Every structure is written in structure tokens, then in C-alpha cells.
Amino acid sequence: MLSTGGLAPATAQEIPNDFSAIVRQKLPAVVAITTRQIIQDQTTLNDFLNPFDGGGRIQPQVREALGSGFVISPEGYIVTNNHVVADATEIHVVFSDKETAPARVVGRDPATDIAVLKVDPRPNMTATAWGDSDAMQPGAWTIAIGSPFGLGGTVTVGVLSARSRDIQAGPYDDFLQTDASINRGNSGGPLFNARGEVIGVNTAIVSPSGGSIGIGFAVPSRTARTIVDQLISTGRIERGFIGVRLQEITPSIAEALGMPGAKGALVASVEAGSPAQKAGIQAGDVITRFNDKDIQGVHDLTLAAASQKPGSKVTVTTNRGGTNQELSLTVDRRRDQEEQTGAIPSLGTEDQRLGMSLSAIPDEARQQLGLQADTTGVFVQDVAPNSLAAESGIRPGDVIVSANNRNMTQPSDVREEWAKSRQQKKPVLFRIDRQGQSLFVAVANS
Template structure:
């Protein structure tokens, strides 16, 4: 949620007690506007869930404990923090959508349905850049699922309905209108929020925003407030973005975004005058990455990109969203202005190499579970010296290891740095997942080389 005071602007996300939080198709005609929304709520309420999470907080003292096990101070006690959010079912197979900030770094996740039944959930995938995550629970009999609507067809003034668990009050319904579209609240690089005045509060994070047909047109994510409570300014990730992210997470567990390879800046009136172009619309190319699609297409520093795939580019944000939404390997056209001359340029979209994050929480090794049981991340820069790493060492940092998991049973520990898997260097959590998948397919152990307190050793984890 975002909190605005007269002195400063602060945007943060809060889910329940964690200081992290939430906050159609063609427009419905007058003849279709209901006298009330009880029928829609009655139909959709079973598909909306409350989400409770537990997170073990590992502070710097805990990091010191497992890096220096003989420290005389003794072991620090882990702290458990609980949080609450909302979500909604998108498939009768048990897939549930919520916000990334609701479940990120959680060690235990439970879903509470409208009939008060609870179910353990695991993370299928998450995308911090758009604050979307997908959970999976075991399917229930006669499970109710929502349907996606068309957020692009929503116009300011259209009805919106939010359902969620603000302050733990499950099944809360609020109604308002769409206040605005394409809001950039500086929460991330792909901000394109719907704004609504339907009341959204702490605990609404991850819940659905419906249109008057009962279709999901947004995922409630943030609010602006001087006090922490709703003042009628809430934001939701539009279904156009959320559905694409969710589909990718369900199918692959990760996100692919388009990349053209330019660093951009806004066109100011003085820059436009200096470049001999009219107006200040477009995105100025400050530099071009060597070997990138942009360089191969002939783009140069000083070019101003004014159109992308037939749509006007008003500013840097427009181009960032447009390029990221393209499928890697697809063809695109853009219009550049160089010295006052317009020229159309064709290029092939590359794949953005955003920092990847682990796509699952530390899972309990339940029957049939084929996960390693580790929470992974890039190596923390501030911990390199304590970890005893040589300059230039690359790898993946083991944050947590689930008890009784394959990783734990074979000797992996929090604080280990995995340098290679199956003799292939690793730099991202997805590299390890890829090698683990190969090992399972070949029915052989996965071989890790790890760095532990300045020592190198090999660890083999057998496939169950």
C-alpha cells in the first residue's frame, strides 16, 4: 500500500501484519446494470480465498550463526512472522492468484476458502516485477473458478467490485467505479495500474477486482493513504498484464519478457530542440547495448523512438511496457527520429535477463514431491566476505533448507553457495532447477560443487 503525507511520498506494500500490503469486455449497458451486486457476489465468493503465511525471519545475527558456528554468543532464535492476504481461484485444478508480496519468502502458506475449510498451498511461480504470484492447492470437489475479463475495455466510471479479506474479515465486498487507467505509481518498471475507489485495505492484497459481469479485470495490489486505511484510491494490476503473467507461471514457472537493448531517457523540450525534432514525445536512446537487437537493427545513441508496433510512444514508460510485453524471438517494428527524419526499423525481440528469483517457497517433502527443498537467491553482496568467497566467485546462495528434504538429507546447509550443478556453472536459481529436472529425467543424482566457509566440496543429492 502507498501512504502519502504532505511531507513525503512513500510507497510500500503491506499484507496483514507484515509490513508489505494491498492495498470486461465492452462496457455494460444501462439495461445490464444490476439493482445490486448480490447475484455476482453469491456466484464469485466461493472462488475468493484468504491467504495466511508464516515467515521465518533470518536477521544478520542468524547469518553470523551459521557462518560462524563456534561464536560464543550462542545461536539466535528464529522469529516467526505471520501475514494475511487474499487471492482467487483461476482453475479448477487448484491454481490460485495472489500478490507476490503476500507470499514472498514464506515458509508456510495456507488458503482459507469461503466455507472456512483450509488447505496448504505451494508457490508455483512468482513475478516480483508485476507483484503477481500463483499458488497451487489440491483440487476440491465442485471447485469454483473465476474468469478473466478485458481490462482494456474498462473505461473510467465503470462499476468495479472488490472481494477479499481486509484486516482478516474474509468475504468482504466493496463496490466503486474505475477511477483511472494506466497509473504509474513508481512501484516497479512495469506499472500500469487500474485505479478504483472501491474500498481496499490491508489484507485485500492479491484479491480480485471484478467488473459488473463478474469477470476479473484486476488484482488488487496497493492503496494511497495518509493513515493506512482506505481513502478511495486503490490500485490493481490490470488483467491484461496479470493473465499473461499467470499463464506463463503456470506453464513454465518463470516469466519471459521482451528486450531490445537500449538505455532510455525522457525527451525534454531543450533536448528536442537540440536534436532538431518537434515536440517532446517519444523515448530518447541514451546508449545501445553491444550485440543487442537494437544494435543489430542500427539504432544509435541520440535516436528518438516515437512508435512501436504501430502505436505511439509518448514516453520512456510506454516503450518499456511495449517492449517487455513482446515474446522473445518475435519480430517488431519501431519508428525512430534521427535528426528530424523519421525512419521505420525492423528488429527481432530478445529476451530480457532480469534478475531471476526462486519460483517456489521451501516445500515440505510430501509424498511424491520431487523438489530439492531449498530456498535460493543470488549471492548477497554484503555477505560475500563473511561467506569466504574469492573475488569473482559466481553461484547461487542457499537461504533455507527444508527439514527432511532431499537437500537436507544430503548435507546441504543454509549459507552454502552452489557454484556448479552437474559440472555446469550456475548463476541463477533457474539453472539449478534445470539441472535437477535433467537429473530426474535421467534418474541419477545431481552433483553440486559448493563453497562453504572458504572450502570447496561436492555434494550429491539422490533422485527420489
């Protein structure tokens, strides 16, 4: 007889025979999303570099893409991924009964890869309900429904593999990991718990082949629900801002600061006039708690601060010279919201964005980046996933030395050249310094 090792046997309720009842209830609320992007009069890179060679023009092209989504209210609001609908010229939603409806974008948040669509309400429209992603523990059942490879209504089942995964997709990564099979076309679809509640929005996979190997990631409902509510009510996202530049604490830094461990976020600098400065936070402080939440590192503090509603009051615990102190801070609103969500602001229509967050070159980064003392340019802080910049190979840490043969000295220079190239319907040619090596990158205005 095999021993159970002291564990009580699982009940039939804990291990259901199947998930057919949940699938029958929720399948009508899950949709396939098809998009079309029409690219007209795009000039080839050869035309741009050799304008007198008489090169030909590319004929208008149509790009089609497929994703998934789910109805969140009977009014016709549908949740999906931003990368499914970004830059789409046409968007259609296909319901489980094969009926198709046109959809419009209500709002998008590239930083969390969440978007909200709207269709005309249908009679007796089935909607999903949000669940509590924070209550999910590794080993709990997960159910994914979507349209992988165009196969609508596909159901896969697995377990929650891990929580709070940072896969370097964006500044606010906090993914759920599941081994429920997720493939191309599942993006934007729901991840359900065993009660049929949405606890995540399927977004990404790790795969060397392009197919599922049992490592999928979903935006937790805690994050997605907040973003969706804001997009529906205002069409935009407001994130908290405290005004500090941070860096991770290494064991050697912790030792130099006289701290017992490497937990917390080290304040590298404080922005003048920011909430942090007004609260008394100084460079060299280590933030260890934020509103009763322990801060393990920079990522924790970034998420905690961004999730606060502007105007809210929080308590920040800092360690300065080995002494802890509690400070009261009033969270402000980000004034550079478009840059922080991966888009250069005020470059034209909302759907044509380069997708980079830019700044002057940080003095402390010059040696690390391998830059010469006389190198000038604009520092790429972040690159939005699936943006034009990302697709062209630009990376965080690159320094844009010139654009269209014009030297760049500040972020506004890049914006000006990008706007000019868009008006001329030509690619913008960047000269990049990457770890001391020079290279050219052409970004098409599509």
C-alpha cells in the same frame, strides 16, 4: 426542475440496484491466504560487528502474514500477489466455506507482483473468468472481494478512477486505480467489473495511515493473464529484449534534437550484438512508435518491448536528426532474466534472493550521483518491492562500495559476498555511497 444538461438519463441496467447476484456467484472462488515463515538461527547485527562479544542468538521466530487470492481454473490454480507468498515456509488457502487446504507455489514474478499457487482440486470448484481491462473506462463500476485484516469474504464497491498508473513499484507498472475500499489483507484478491469478470489483481494502496483512503491499485488483467498463463505452463517468465538504454526527453533535449515535442524515448546507448543494433538503431535516435503503438516516454517502450514474445518481429519508428524511419526488429529473450525481475541469479535456492539489479557505475551518472572521480563500486539499478534489499533501505541509484569490508568492483563481487554470508548465516554488511554520503546497511539472510 433540474436540468440534465443534455445527458440522457442512465438506465436501470447501467446502475444496478445491488451486486448481490455477482457476489453470490463469485464469492466461492475468492480465497484467503495465510503464510508462515520460520526464521532459524539468525545472528544479530551486534554479533556480526562484534563476533567476540559473545552476544546471544535469536530464537527461531515465526512470521505470519495474510492475503487474498482467487481460483482461476477448476484444476486448483490460484492467483495472488508475489509479496503475499514470497519466502513463505508454509502456505494455506481458506475457502469461503472455511475449509482450509495447503498450497504450493507454481511460479512467481516479482516484477509484476503476480504469483500462482496450486491446491488439490475440490468437487465443483468455482473459478473466475478474466475480463478485458483495456475495455474499462474511468467511471466504470468495480467490485473488490478479499480478506482485509483477516475478515474473509469482504465486498467493497467503487469505480475505476484511472488507468495506466505508474506508482514506481516496479519496471512494468501499469496499474488500474480504483476507489473501491482496499486494505491490508486485500492484496492478491480480484477486482471485478459489473459483469463479474476479473479485470485486475488488487496489489497496493496509497495511505498515510495504513487504511483505505480510496486510492487503490490493481494489476490489469491484460498483464496478469499473460503472466499467469506463462507461470502455469512453464513456471517462469520470458520477456522481450531489444538492447537499448533509454532516457526521457526533456523540452531542452527535444529542442536540441529539432523535434516538435518531448514525446518518445531517447536512446542513450545500444548494446553490442543486440536486436536494436542489428536493426540499425543508434544512440541519439528517438523511438516514437513500437509495433504501431505510440511511445510517449521510456515507460511506454519498456512495457511494449517486455510484452513481446521472444522471436517476434516488430516495426520500430525512430526519429534521427528530424527524419523518421521505420526499422524491422526481431525481439530477443532476456538473458539476465532473474536480475530483470529483481533477483540476483544463481545465489542458491529460489526463495532466497537479495532483490537487486546491479551494473557497473554508468559514466554519465557519476556527476549526477555526486561521486568522486576515483570512487569504485557497483551501481544499484533497481530494487525489487518487498525484497530483502528494499526492507533494509537500499535504493536504486545507491553505489555499493564494499561488502563485508571487501571492495566491490563488479556485480559478481556482490553475489559472492552474499553467498558467503548466507552460508555463514550472518548478515552481509554493505557500505553504500548515496549522493556522495557514506553509510552502512546490514541485510539479514532471512
